Amino acid sequence: MNNQQTDCECDTTPQALLSIDEALELLLNSAKVTRSTQWLGLDDALNKILAVDIYADIFVPSFDNSAMDGYALNLKEEQINISGGTTFKITDRIPAGSTGNTLASGCAARLFTGAPIPKGANTVVMQEECELIEDESSIEIYRPIALNENIRPMGNDIQSGDVILSKGKQLQPQDIALVASVGVGKLEVFNKIKVGVFFTGNELIEPGKSLQQGQIFNSNRYALVALLNKLDCEVINLGNIKDTLGATCQALEKLKSSCNLIITTGGVSVGEEDHIKPAVEKLGQLNLWRIKMKPGKPLALGCIGDCAFIGLPGNPVSAMVTFLLFARPFIKKMQGASNYLNIPFKVAANFDWHRAKPRREFVRVRLERTITPMQVNQYPKQGSDVLSSMVWADGLVEIPEEKTFKQGEILNFYPLNEMML
Template sequence: MDNQSVDCGCEENSQPLLSTSEALRFLTNAANCTSNTNMVKLDDALSQVLAQDIQSKINIPGFDNSAMDGYAINLKDNQVNTPGGFFFDIVDRIPAGSTGNELAPGCAARIFTGAPIPKGANTVIMQEECELIENESKIEIYRPISLNENIRPLGNDIKTGVVILEKGIKLKPQDIALAASVGVNALSVFHQIKVGVFFTGDELVKPGDELKPGQIYNSNQYALIALLKNLNCKIINLNTIKDTFKATVEALKSLKDQCDLIMTTGGVSVGEEDHVKPAVQSLGELNLWRIKMKPGKPLAFGKIGNSAFIGLPGNPVSAMVTFLLFARPFIKKLQGCRDYHNTTYQVAANFDWHRSKPRREFVRVRLDQTQIPIQVNQYPKQGSDVLSSMVWADGFAEIPEKTTFKKGQLINFYPLNEMML
C-alpha cells in the first residue's frame, strides 16, 4: 500500500482535499496486477484480459488467393496494360478449398473468392468484366488488364512470427476471431478478480418491497453490481447489512480473505451513523477519503488483510461518478489491463460557466453531433441525487476548479459508453 497515507483520524474540515489527478495517481499506483493466469478456450475468452502476447505461427493467407469471383488468367507479356479485346480459353474450375492445374499462356480458370491462385496465373478478372463466348468455352475482355489484379498475396494480412495480440488487452470478439484465424484454440488470461460488496443504511429497501416513511429503494446495490459485471469481475454480494459498527466489521472480516477488492457505498463520511470508515480502520488502514471534486467528495481507499478497499459515496450519482473515474481504472489495472485510464475527448460547451468554483466538477452532459465541433448540453439538474441525469447523459464534461468560460469553450468529455466497458 502506498506510504503517502492520509491521517483519517482527524476531523473532516481539517484534512486537505486531494485533487482528482492526485487521487487517481494514488489509487492506480497502489493497484498491483494479478499474477494468476489460466488457459481458456476461445468460447470462454470474451472480456478476459490476455496474459501473454500471441504470435502467429503461420502466414495469413497461407497462399496467394482470389479476392473475387472471376477468372484467373495467364496473361502474356504483350497483353499487359494494352487495349482489350483478348480471348482466353477456359480450361479449369477452382472453387474455394481446392487447387487448380497449371495454366498455360492464353488460358483462364473459373475461380471463386478465397480459392488458391493456380501456377501460371498472374491476374484475376472479375466475372462482371468478362463476356462468355463460344458456348461459354472462352471469355473475352475489352479493357486493359494489369498484373496481379484481385490477388491476395501470401501473408497479406499476417506474416509468420508477427505478434497479433498483445498482453494486457481485454479480449473483444474481433480479437478472438483473429486468434482463431491463426489456429490458436486457447488463450492464457489473467484470473478474474473477485470483488466483495455490501451496503449500509437502515433507510435502504429492496426494490419490490413496500416503502415506509423515511425509506428509499437501494439503487446503489444494482448500479455497483452492474458496473462490476461490465468489468467482468466475480462478485460476492452480502446485500444490505445492519447499519452498525459491529455488523460492518463482521462483513469486512468475512470478505477480507477471499477477495481482491471490497467495495461499499455510503458510510465513509464523518457522521455518527457512518460506520464504514472506523470499521475499516479497526481492521486495516484507510489511505484517502476526500477529493476536491463534485459530485463525490467522500471516497475511501484502504486495505484490509490482502484485500484493497474502496468506499464510494452514498448518493447514487456520486457513487457512479466516483466508480467510473477512480474505481474503474484501479480495477482494470488489477486485472492486468495495459490501457486502464479513461479516455477523454475535446468538445465545445453549449453553455456558459459563470461562477468560479473551488472543486472540479463533472457535469452530466449530452452530445449534440449536429454541430462542428461537437457540442455538449448540460442536464438542468446536477444534484448528486438526480439519478435520471445518468440515464439522460452521454457522458461527463470536466470543469476545472476556479474556472469560468463562455459558450464554445473546449472542455474534456468522458464518454459513458466507453466507460461502461
C-alpha cells in the first residue's frame, strides 16, 4: 500500500518530518462527525455514543425515603439529643412500595430501606439501635437522637432538569442504570461508522495455507479488523485483492460509496512501488506525512469523495501503534465521542536510556504493579517487525526526542487495554 498527499501538491523536495502533535492535530481537524443516529432500548445501548444530552424530568428519589431498615420517629423537640432511654409507641408498618399514615408526635413507624418517610416523621433510627418493649408494641432508644438521621431527601441524587449524561458520552453500564432511574427507556445514539478495508501484495497469503518461499501470512488484515471491531465499527472487509492498479481502483470505488472511512496498511513509505498511492490520487486527494516517531513514521491521509482515507505503515507493530495513536482518536471523533484522545498516566522507567534519538519513541513495556510508583520494564526486542512484543506488553511508554535518562525517570504510559476502547 502507498504513500499519499491530500492536496495532491506533489513536491519533489523532501518533506519535513511532522511532530506527533502536529500530525494528530491535522488529522483530527479533518475528522467529520457522523450525523446518522438511531433510537435504541437500554439493553442494546451499551458502548454506544449518545447523540443528545439526557435531561431528568423527575427528582431522584422522588420522595423522602429511609436509608435503612429501622423506625421512623416523630421526634418531639424535648426528645432531641437527650441522654438516657426514650420510648416511642409503634403505630404503623411501612414496607418499600407502600405509603404510611401520618405519624403522630412521639410515635414510631416500622419501615424498611427505600420506604417513604411518613408525614410527621422527622428522623429514622436503625433497627439495631432500637429495643422492642411492651410486647413489641413500643421501642426504646438509649442514645441521643438528632433530626433527619438516615433520611434520603427527595432529589438527593438527581434534581429535575439536571443534565445527567452529555452528548458524546460512550455509554457504560452505570450510565444505562442512571437513565433508567429517571424513567428513560430509549436513547438516541450515533450509528456505527462504516470502515472499509482491503489488502494488496503478492507476498501475502491467508493463515491456514501453505507458506511458499518469499511469502508471509497476512497478520495485518486480522489485526486491523479486530481493532476496528473493538471500536464498535461496522467493518466492510474486501480481503486480499489483486495487486494491480485496476483492482485497487475498483476496491476504492466499491468502498467509497458505502463507507465513512477506508483504511489500508503498507505501501505508505517514500519510494515504495504499489498501487494504493496512484489509485487514491486518481480518485480523490492524498497527503503523505512523515512523522517524527518510532515505530511508524509514514502515515497517509486523504479522501475519495466524502469518504476519508488513512494509510498505515506495513510493518505489523508500526501498523498497530500508528492505528492506536492516530486512527483510533480519528475514528472516535467521527463516532461522535467527546473523549477521543488517548490519555496517558505517569510511570517510572525500570531501565536506562543511553542514546538520544531524533524521533519520539513508543516503547513496548509491561507494568510492574507491585512497586509504588508503578514501574515499567521494556521488551528486549523493539523492532517494528516483532509482533510478539505487542502480546507481551500491556502498554506503550513515550520517550521524548533527544532524551537520555537513568532508571527511575517518570514517563507517559499509554495502556493498551484503554487504547482499544
